[in-house]
Amino acid sequence: MKLPITRGPRERRVPEGDDKPRLVCPECSYVAYENPKIVVGSVVTSDDGRVLLVRRAIEPRRGFWTLPAGYLELGESPEHGAMREAREEACAEIALDGLLAVYSITHISQVQLFYRARMVREECAPGIESLEVRLFAWDEIPWAELAFPTVHWALGHFDAARGRALGQPFGNVEGGPPDPVG
Amino acid sequence: MKLPITRGPRERRVPEGDDKPRLVCPECSYVAYENPKIVVGSVVTSDDGRVLLVRRAIEPRRGFWTLPAGYLELGESPEHGAMREAREEACAEIALDGLLAVYSITHISQVQLFYRARMVREECAPGIESLEVRLFAWDEIPWAELAFPTVHWALGHFDAARGRALGQPFGNVEGGPPDPVG
Numbered sequence: 001m002k003l004p005i006t007r008g009p010r011e012r013r014v015p016e017g018d019d020k021p022r023l024v025c026p027e028c029s030y031v032a033y034e035n036p037k038i039v040v041g042s043v044v045t046s047d048d049g050r051v052l053l054v055r056r057a058i059e060p061r062r063g064f065w066t067l068p069a070g071y072l073e074l075g076e077s078p079e080h081g082a083m084r085e086a087r088e089e090a091c092a093e094i095a096l097d098g099l100l101a102v103y104s105i106t107h108i109s110q111v112q113l114f115y116r117a118r119m120v121r122e123e124c125a126p127g128i129e130s131l132e133v134r135l136f137a138w139d140e141i142p143w144a145e146l147a148f149p150t151v152h153w154a155l156g157h158f159d160a161a162r163g164r165a166l167g168q169p170f171g172n173v174e175g176g177p178p179d180p181v182g
Numbered sequence: 183m184k185l186p187i188t189r190g191p192r193e194r195r196v197p198e199g200d201d202k203p204r205l206v207c208p209e210c211s212y213v214a215y216e217n218p219k220i221v222v223g224s225v226v227t228s229d230d231g232r233v234l235l236v237r238r239a240i241e242p243r244r245g246f247w248t249l250p251a252g253y254l255e256l257g258e259s260p261e262h263g264a265m266r267e268a269r270e271e272a273c274a275e276i277a278l279d280g281l282l283a284v285y286s287i288t289h290i291s292q293v294q295l296f297y298r299a300r301m302v303r304e305e306c307a308p309g310i311e312s313l314e315v316r317l318f319a320w321d322e323i324p325w326a327e328l329a330f331p332t333v334h335w336a337l338g339h340f341d342a343a344r345g346r347a348l349g350q351p352f353g354n355v356e357g358g359p360p361d362p363v364g
């Protein structure tokens with residue numbers, strides 16, 4: 001359930017001298033300039049090639065499986081953000097191998113950067129936002145229980161680049177998720 | 183000159199239930215969650231290989247040369263943002279060839295995506311934020327008058343990848359700009 005916003009910038013109007021509607025606070029006239037957000041995440045494998053997934057303990061999509069990923073923080077590089085998310089959500093230390101994909105989810109103004117990574121140690125455990133963490137062999141991945149389309153995309157692109165050096169990052173998959181069970 | 187901020191979120195404190203200091207409005211207690219910003223730009227060449235630069239009409243670095251680049255807008259993909267910036271700043275229609283570089287400027291919380299691009303038509307003109315637009319042959323580039331370090335980096339990386347397909351995007355240059363006059 002979403003409660004109505006009762007304070008801060010919440011009225012949408014075009015501020016003086018601007019040309020686009022923005023969220024304005026009716027009490028103090030503060031204008032909130034909204035910007036697209038950056039999500040950073042990774043497809044992480046163990047030494048034997050299994051893929052690390054975490055089961056979400058929080059909404060949206062509580063109980064569904066996802067890749068360790070989240071919002072980039074202020075003052076953080078995307079690489080460090082991806083490593084932090086793996087640590088926070090899966091208690092996993094990872095080493096990045098390259099930029100696997102850049103997805104752009106325009107209807108929610110997100111740019112998502114997914115890295116290919118390996119576990120530095122074969123240790124993982126649920127973080128505070130996770131119900132469960134598991135290493136899945138490729139044919140065990142719960143495709144029907146993935147939290148978001150871009151999780152599907154990133155796994156498909158990981159599979160497409162398997163065993164070779166990464167080139168240009170993959171981009172959005174037109175017409176829905178790729179077929180990752182190939 | 184920077185005027186003091188007199189309304190809206192401007193006091194830095196840790197909101198209840200949070201673990202990091204945020205900007206809070208002392209009048210209405212609204213919390214502004216700041217996020218890193220995404221800059222999109224491109225290294226654009228004409229058919230004869232000259233590089234498009236624009237001279238800034240606005241601060242910071244008014245009068246200095248830069249690549250067409252700017253903040254990604256809400257609901258916009260990075261690719262469309264880079265094309266829009268070339269249109270706005272240089273009245274140039276461009277076609278993107280690939281992702282040249284991803285730079286992360288952590289002290290100002292920016293992630294910059296630079297594309298390699300070509301002009302669709304050999305036409306350009308200063309936009310409202312530009313004093314001048316010019317196509318530079320490589321040995322004419324005004325290295326000492328470039329606006330920002332990442333302009334230097336992107337031109338250096340463009341040169342490093344000249345004549346070949348783009349692979350993994352380049353990243354930050356450690357220890358300052360690359361030597362682009364090679």
Ligand SMILES: [Zn+2]
Nearest residue numbers: 025027028210
């Ligand atoms: Zn207010």
Ligand SMILES: [Zn+2]
Nearest residue numbers: 028207209210
């Ligand atoms: Zn206020």
